[in-house]
Amino acid sequence: MIEFWLTFNNGAEKLRLPVPPSEYSKVTGINTQTVNINDSGEINQIGKRKLDTLSISSYFPANPNDPIAHYRGYPTPARCLNMISKWRESGRPIRLIISGGTLNINQPMVIESFTVSQKKGPEDVYFDMELKEYRFFNLEVVNEKDNPIGKYVGESRPSERTIPKTYTIVSGDTLYVIAKKFYGDGNKWKELKQRNNIVDERKLKVGQVIKL
Structure with a gap:
């Protein structure tokens, strides 16, 4: 679904x-720009x-x-x-x-x-x-x-940002990704694991609510 x-x-x-x-x-x-070079004619420059x-x-x-x-x-x-x-x-x-x-x-x-x-x-x-x-x-x-x-x-x-008290797991989330997103430091994933009494961090479920 x-x-x-x-x-x-x-x-x-x-x-x-x-x-x-x-x-x-x-x-x-992507952004492109057409440039006219006298000897070669138009070329297409690829940007960001x-x-x-x-x-x-x-x-x-x-x-x-x-x-x-x-x-x-x-x-x-x-x-x-x-x-x-x-x-x-x-x-x-x-x-x-x-x-x-x-x-x-x-x-x-x-x-x-x-x-x-x-x-x-x-x-x-x-x-x-x-x-x-x-x-x-x-x-x-x-x-x-x-x-x-x-x-x-x-x-x-x-x-400066407001960190919510809880977060709902979505597809593709890991504790490292969540720690990086909210704390700016993925290495704090162990703190999330301990705070939420998570036994196996590889088995997060979509829709699961964890404390931040």
Whole structure:
């Protein structure tokens, strides 16, 4: 069963789509530049990769027992819309997690556009969501006179972040990966193992909740 999750603030808030999209598409690419050389004509210079983009469409069911929904106890359409609206207005990225299929994704994203509509009949809310990859980086000012803006010093997560109390295991997780994600140091996986009384760290289960 394929699961679609939208999470915010390192998993402190999360929304599992009640009705997974019937299909989704992810677009990847690289930047290229055409240069004209007098003796040789045009050549194509290959640059760095573009940000990934992804489109999903589905609906939030108003019926608490919608036969198409993949789980019960899902939030109302109004609650779903409020969560997504709050995340978009925060100016911070969300994380898209797709697990259980061939194309698994666990990636920070920005919701670039979110279109909602209603059709005749039930008060279900249909939506189209366009997401673009978010890349973490830091700007470091080297010299305010020579470089007032700063320079790119590489990808990293923001140094100030809120670590949630718990985390739900998704496909592909290991204690090392989780420690690296939340503490910035994968070698702290043993602390997670001890804190959660895990006997065999190789047998984590998708959906298992651990303490951070």
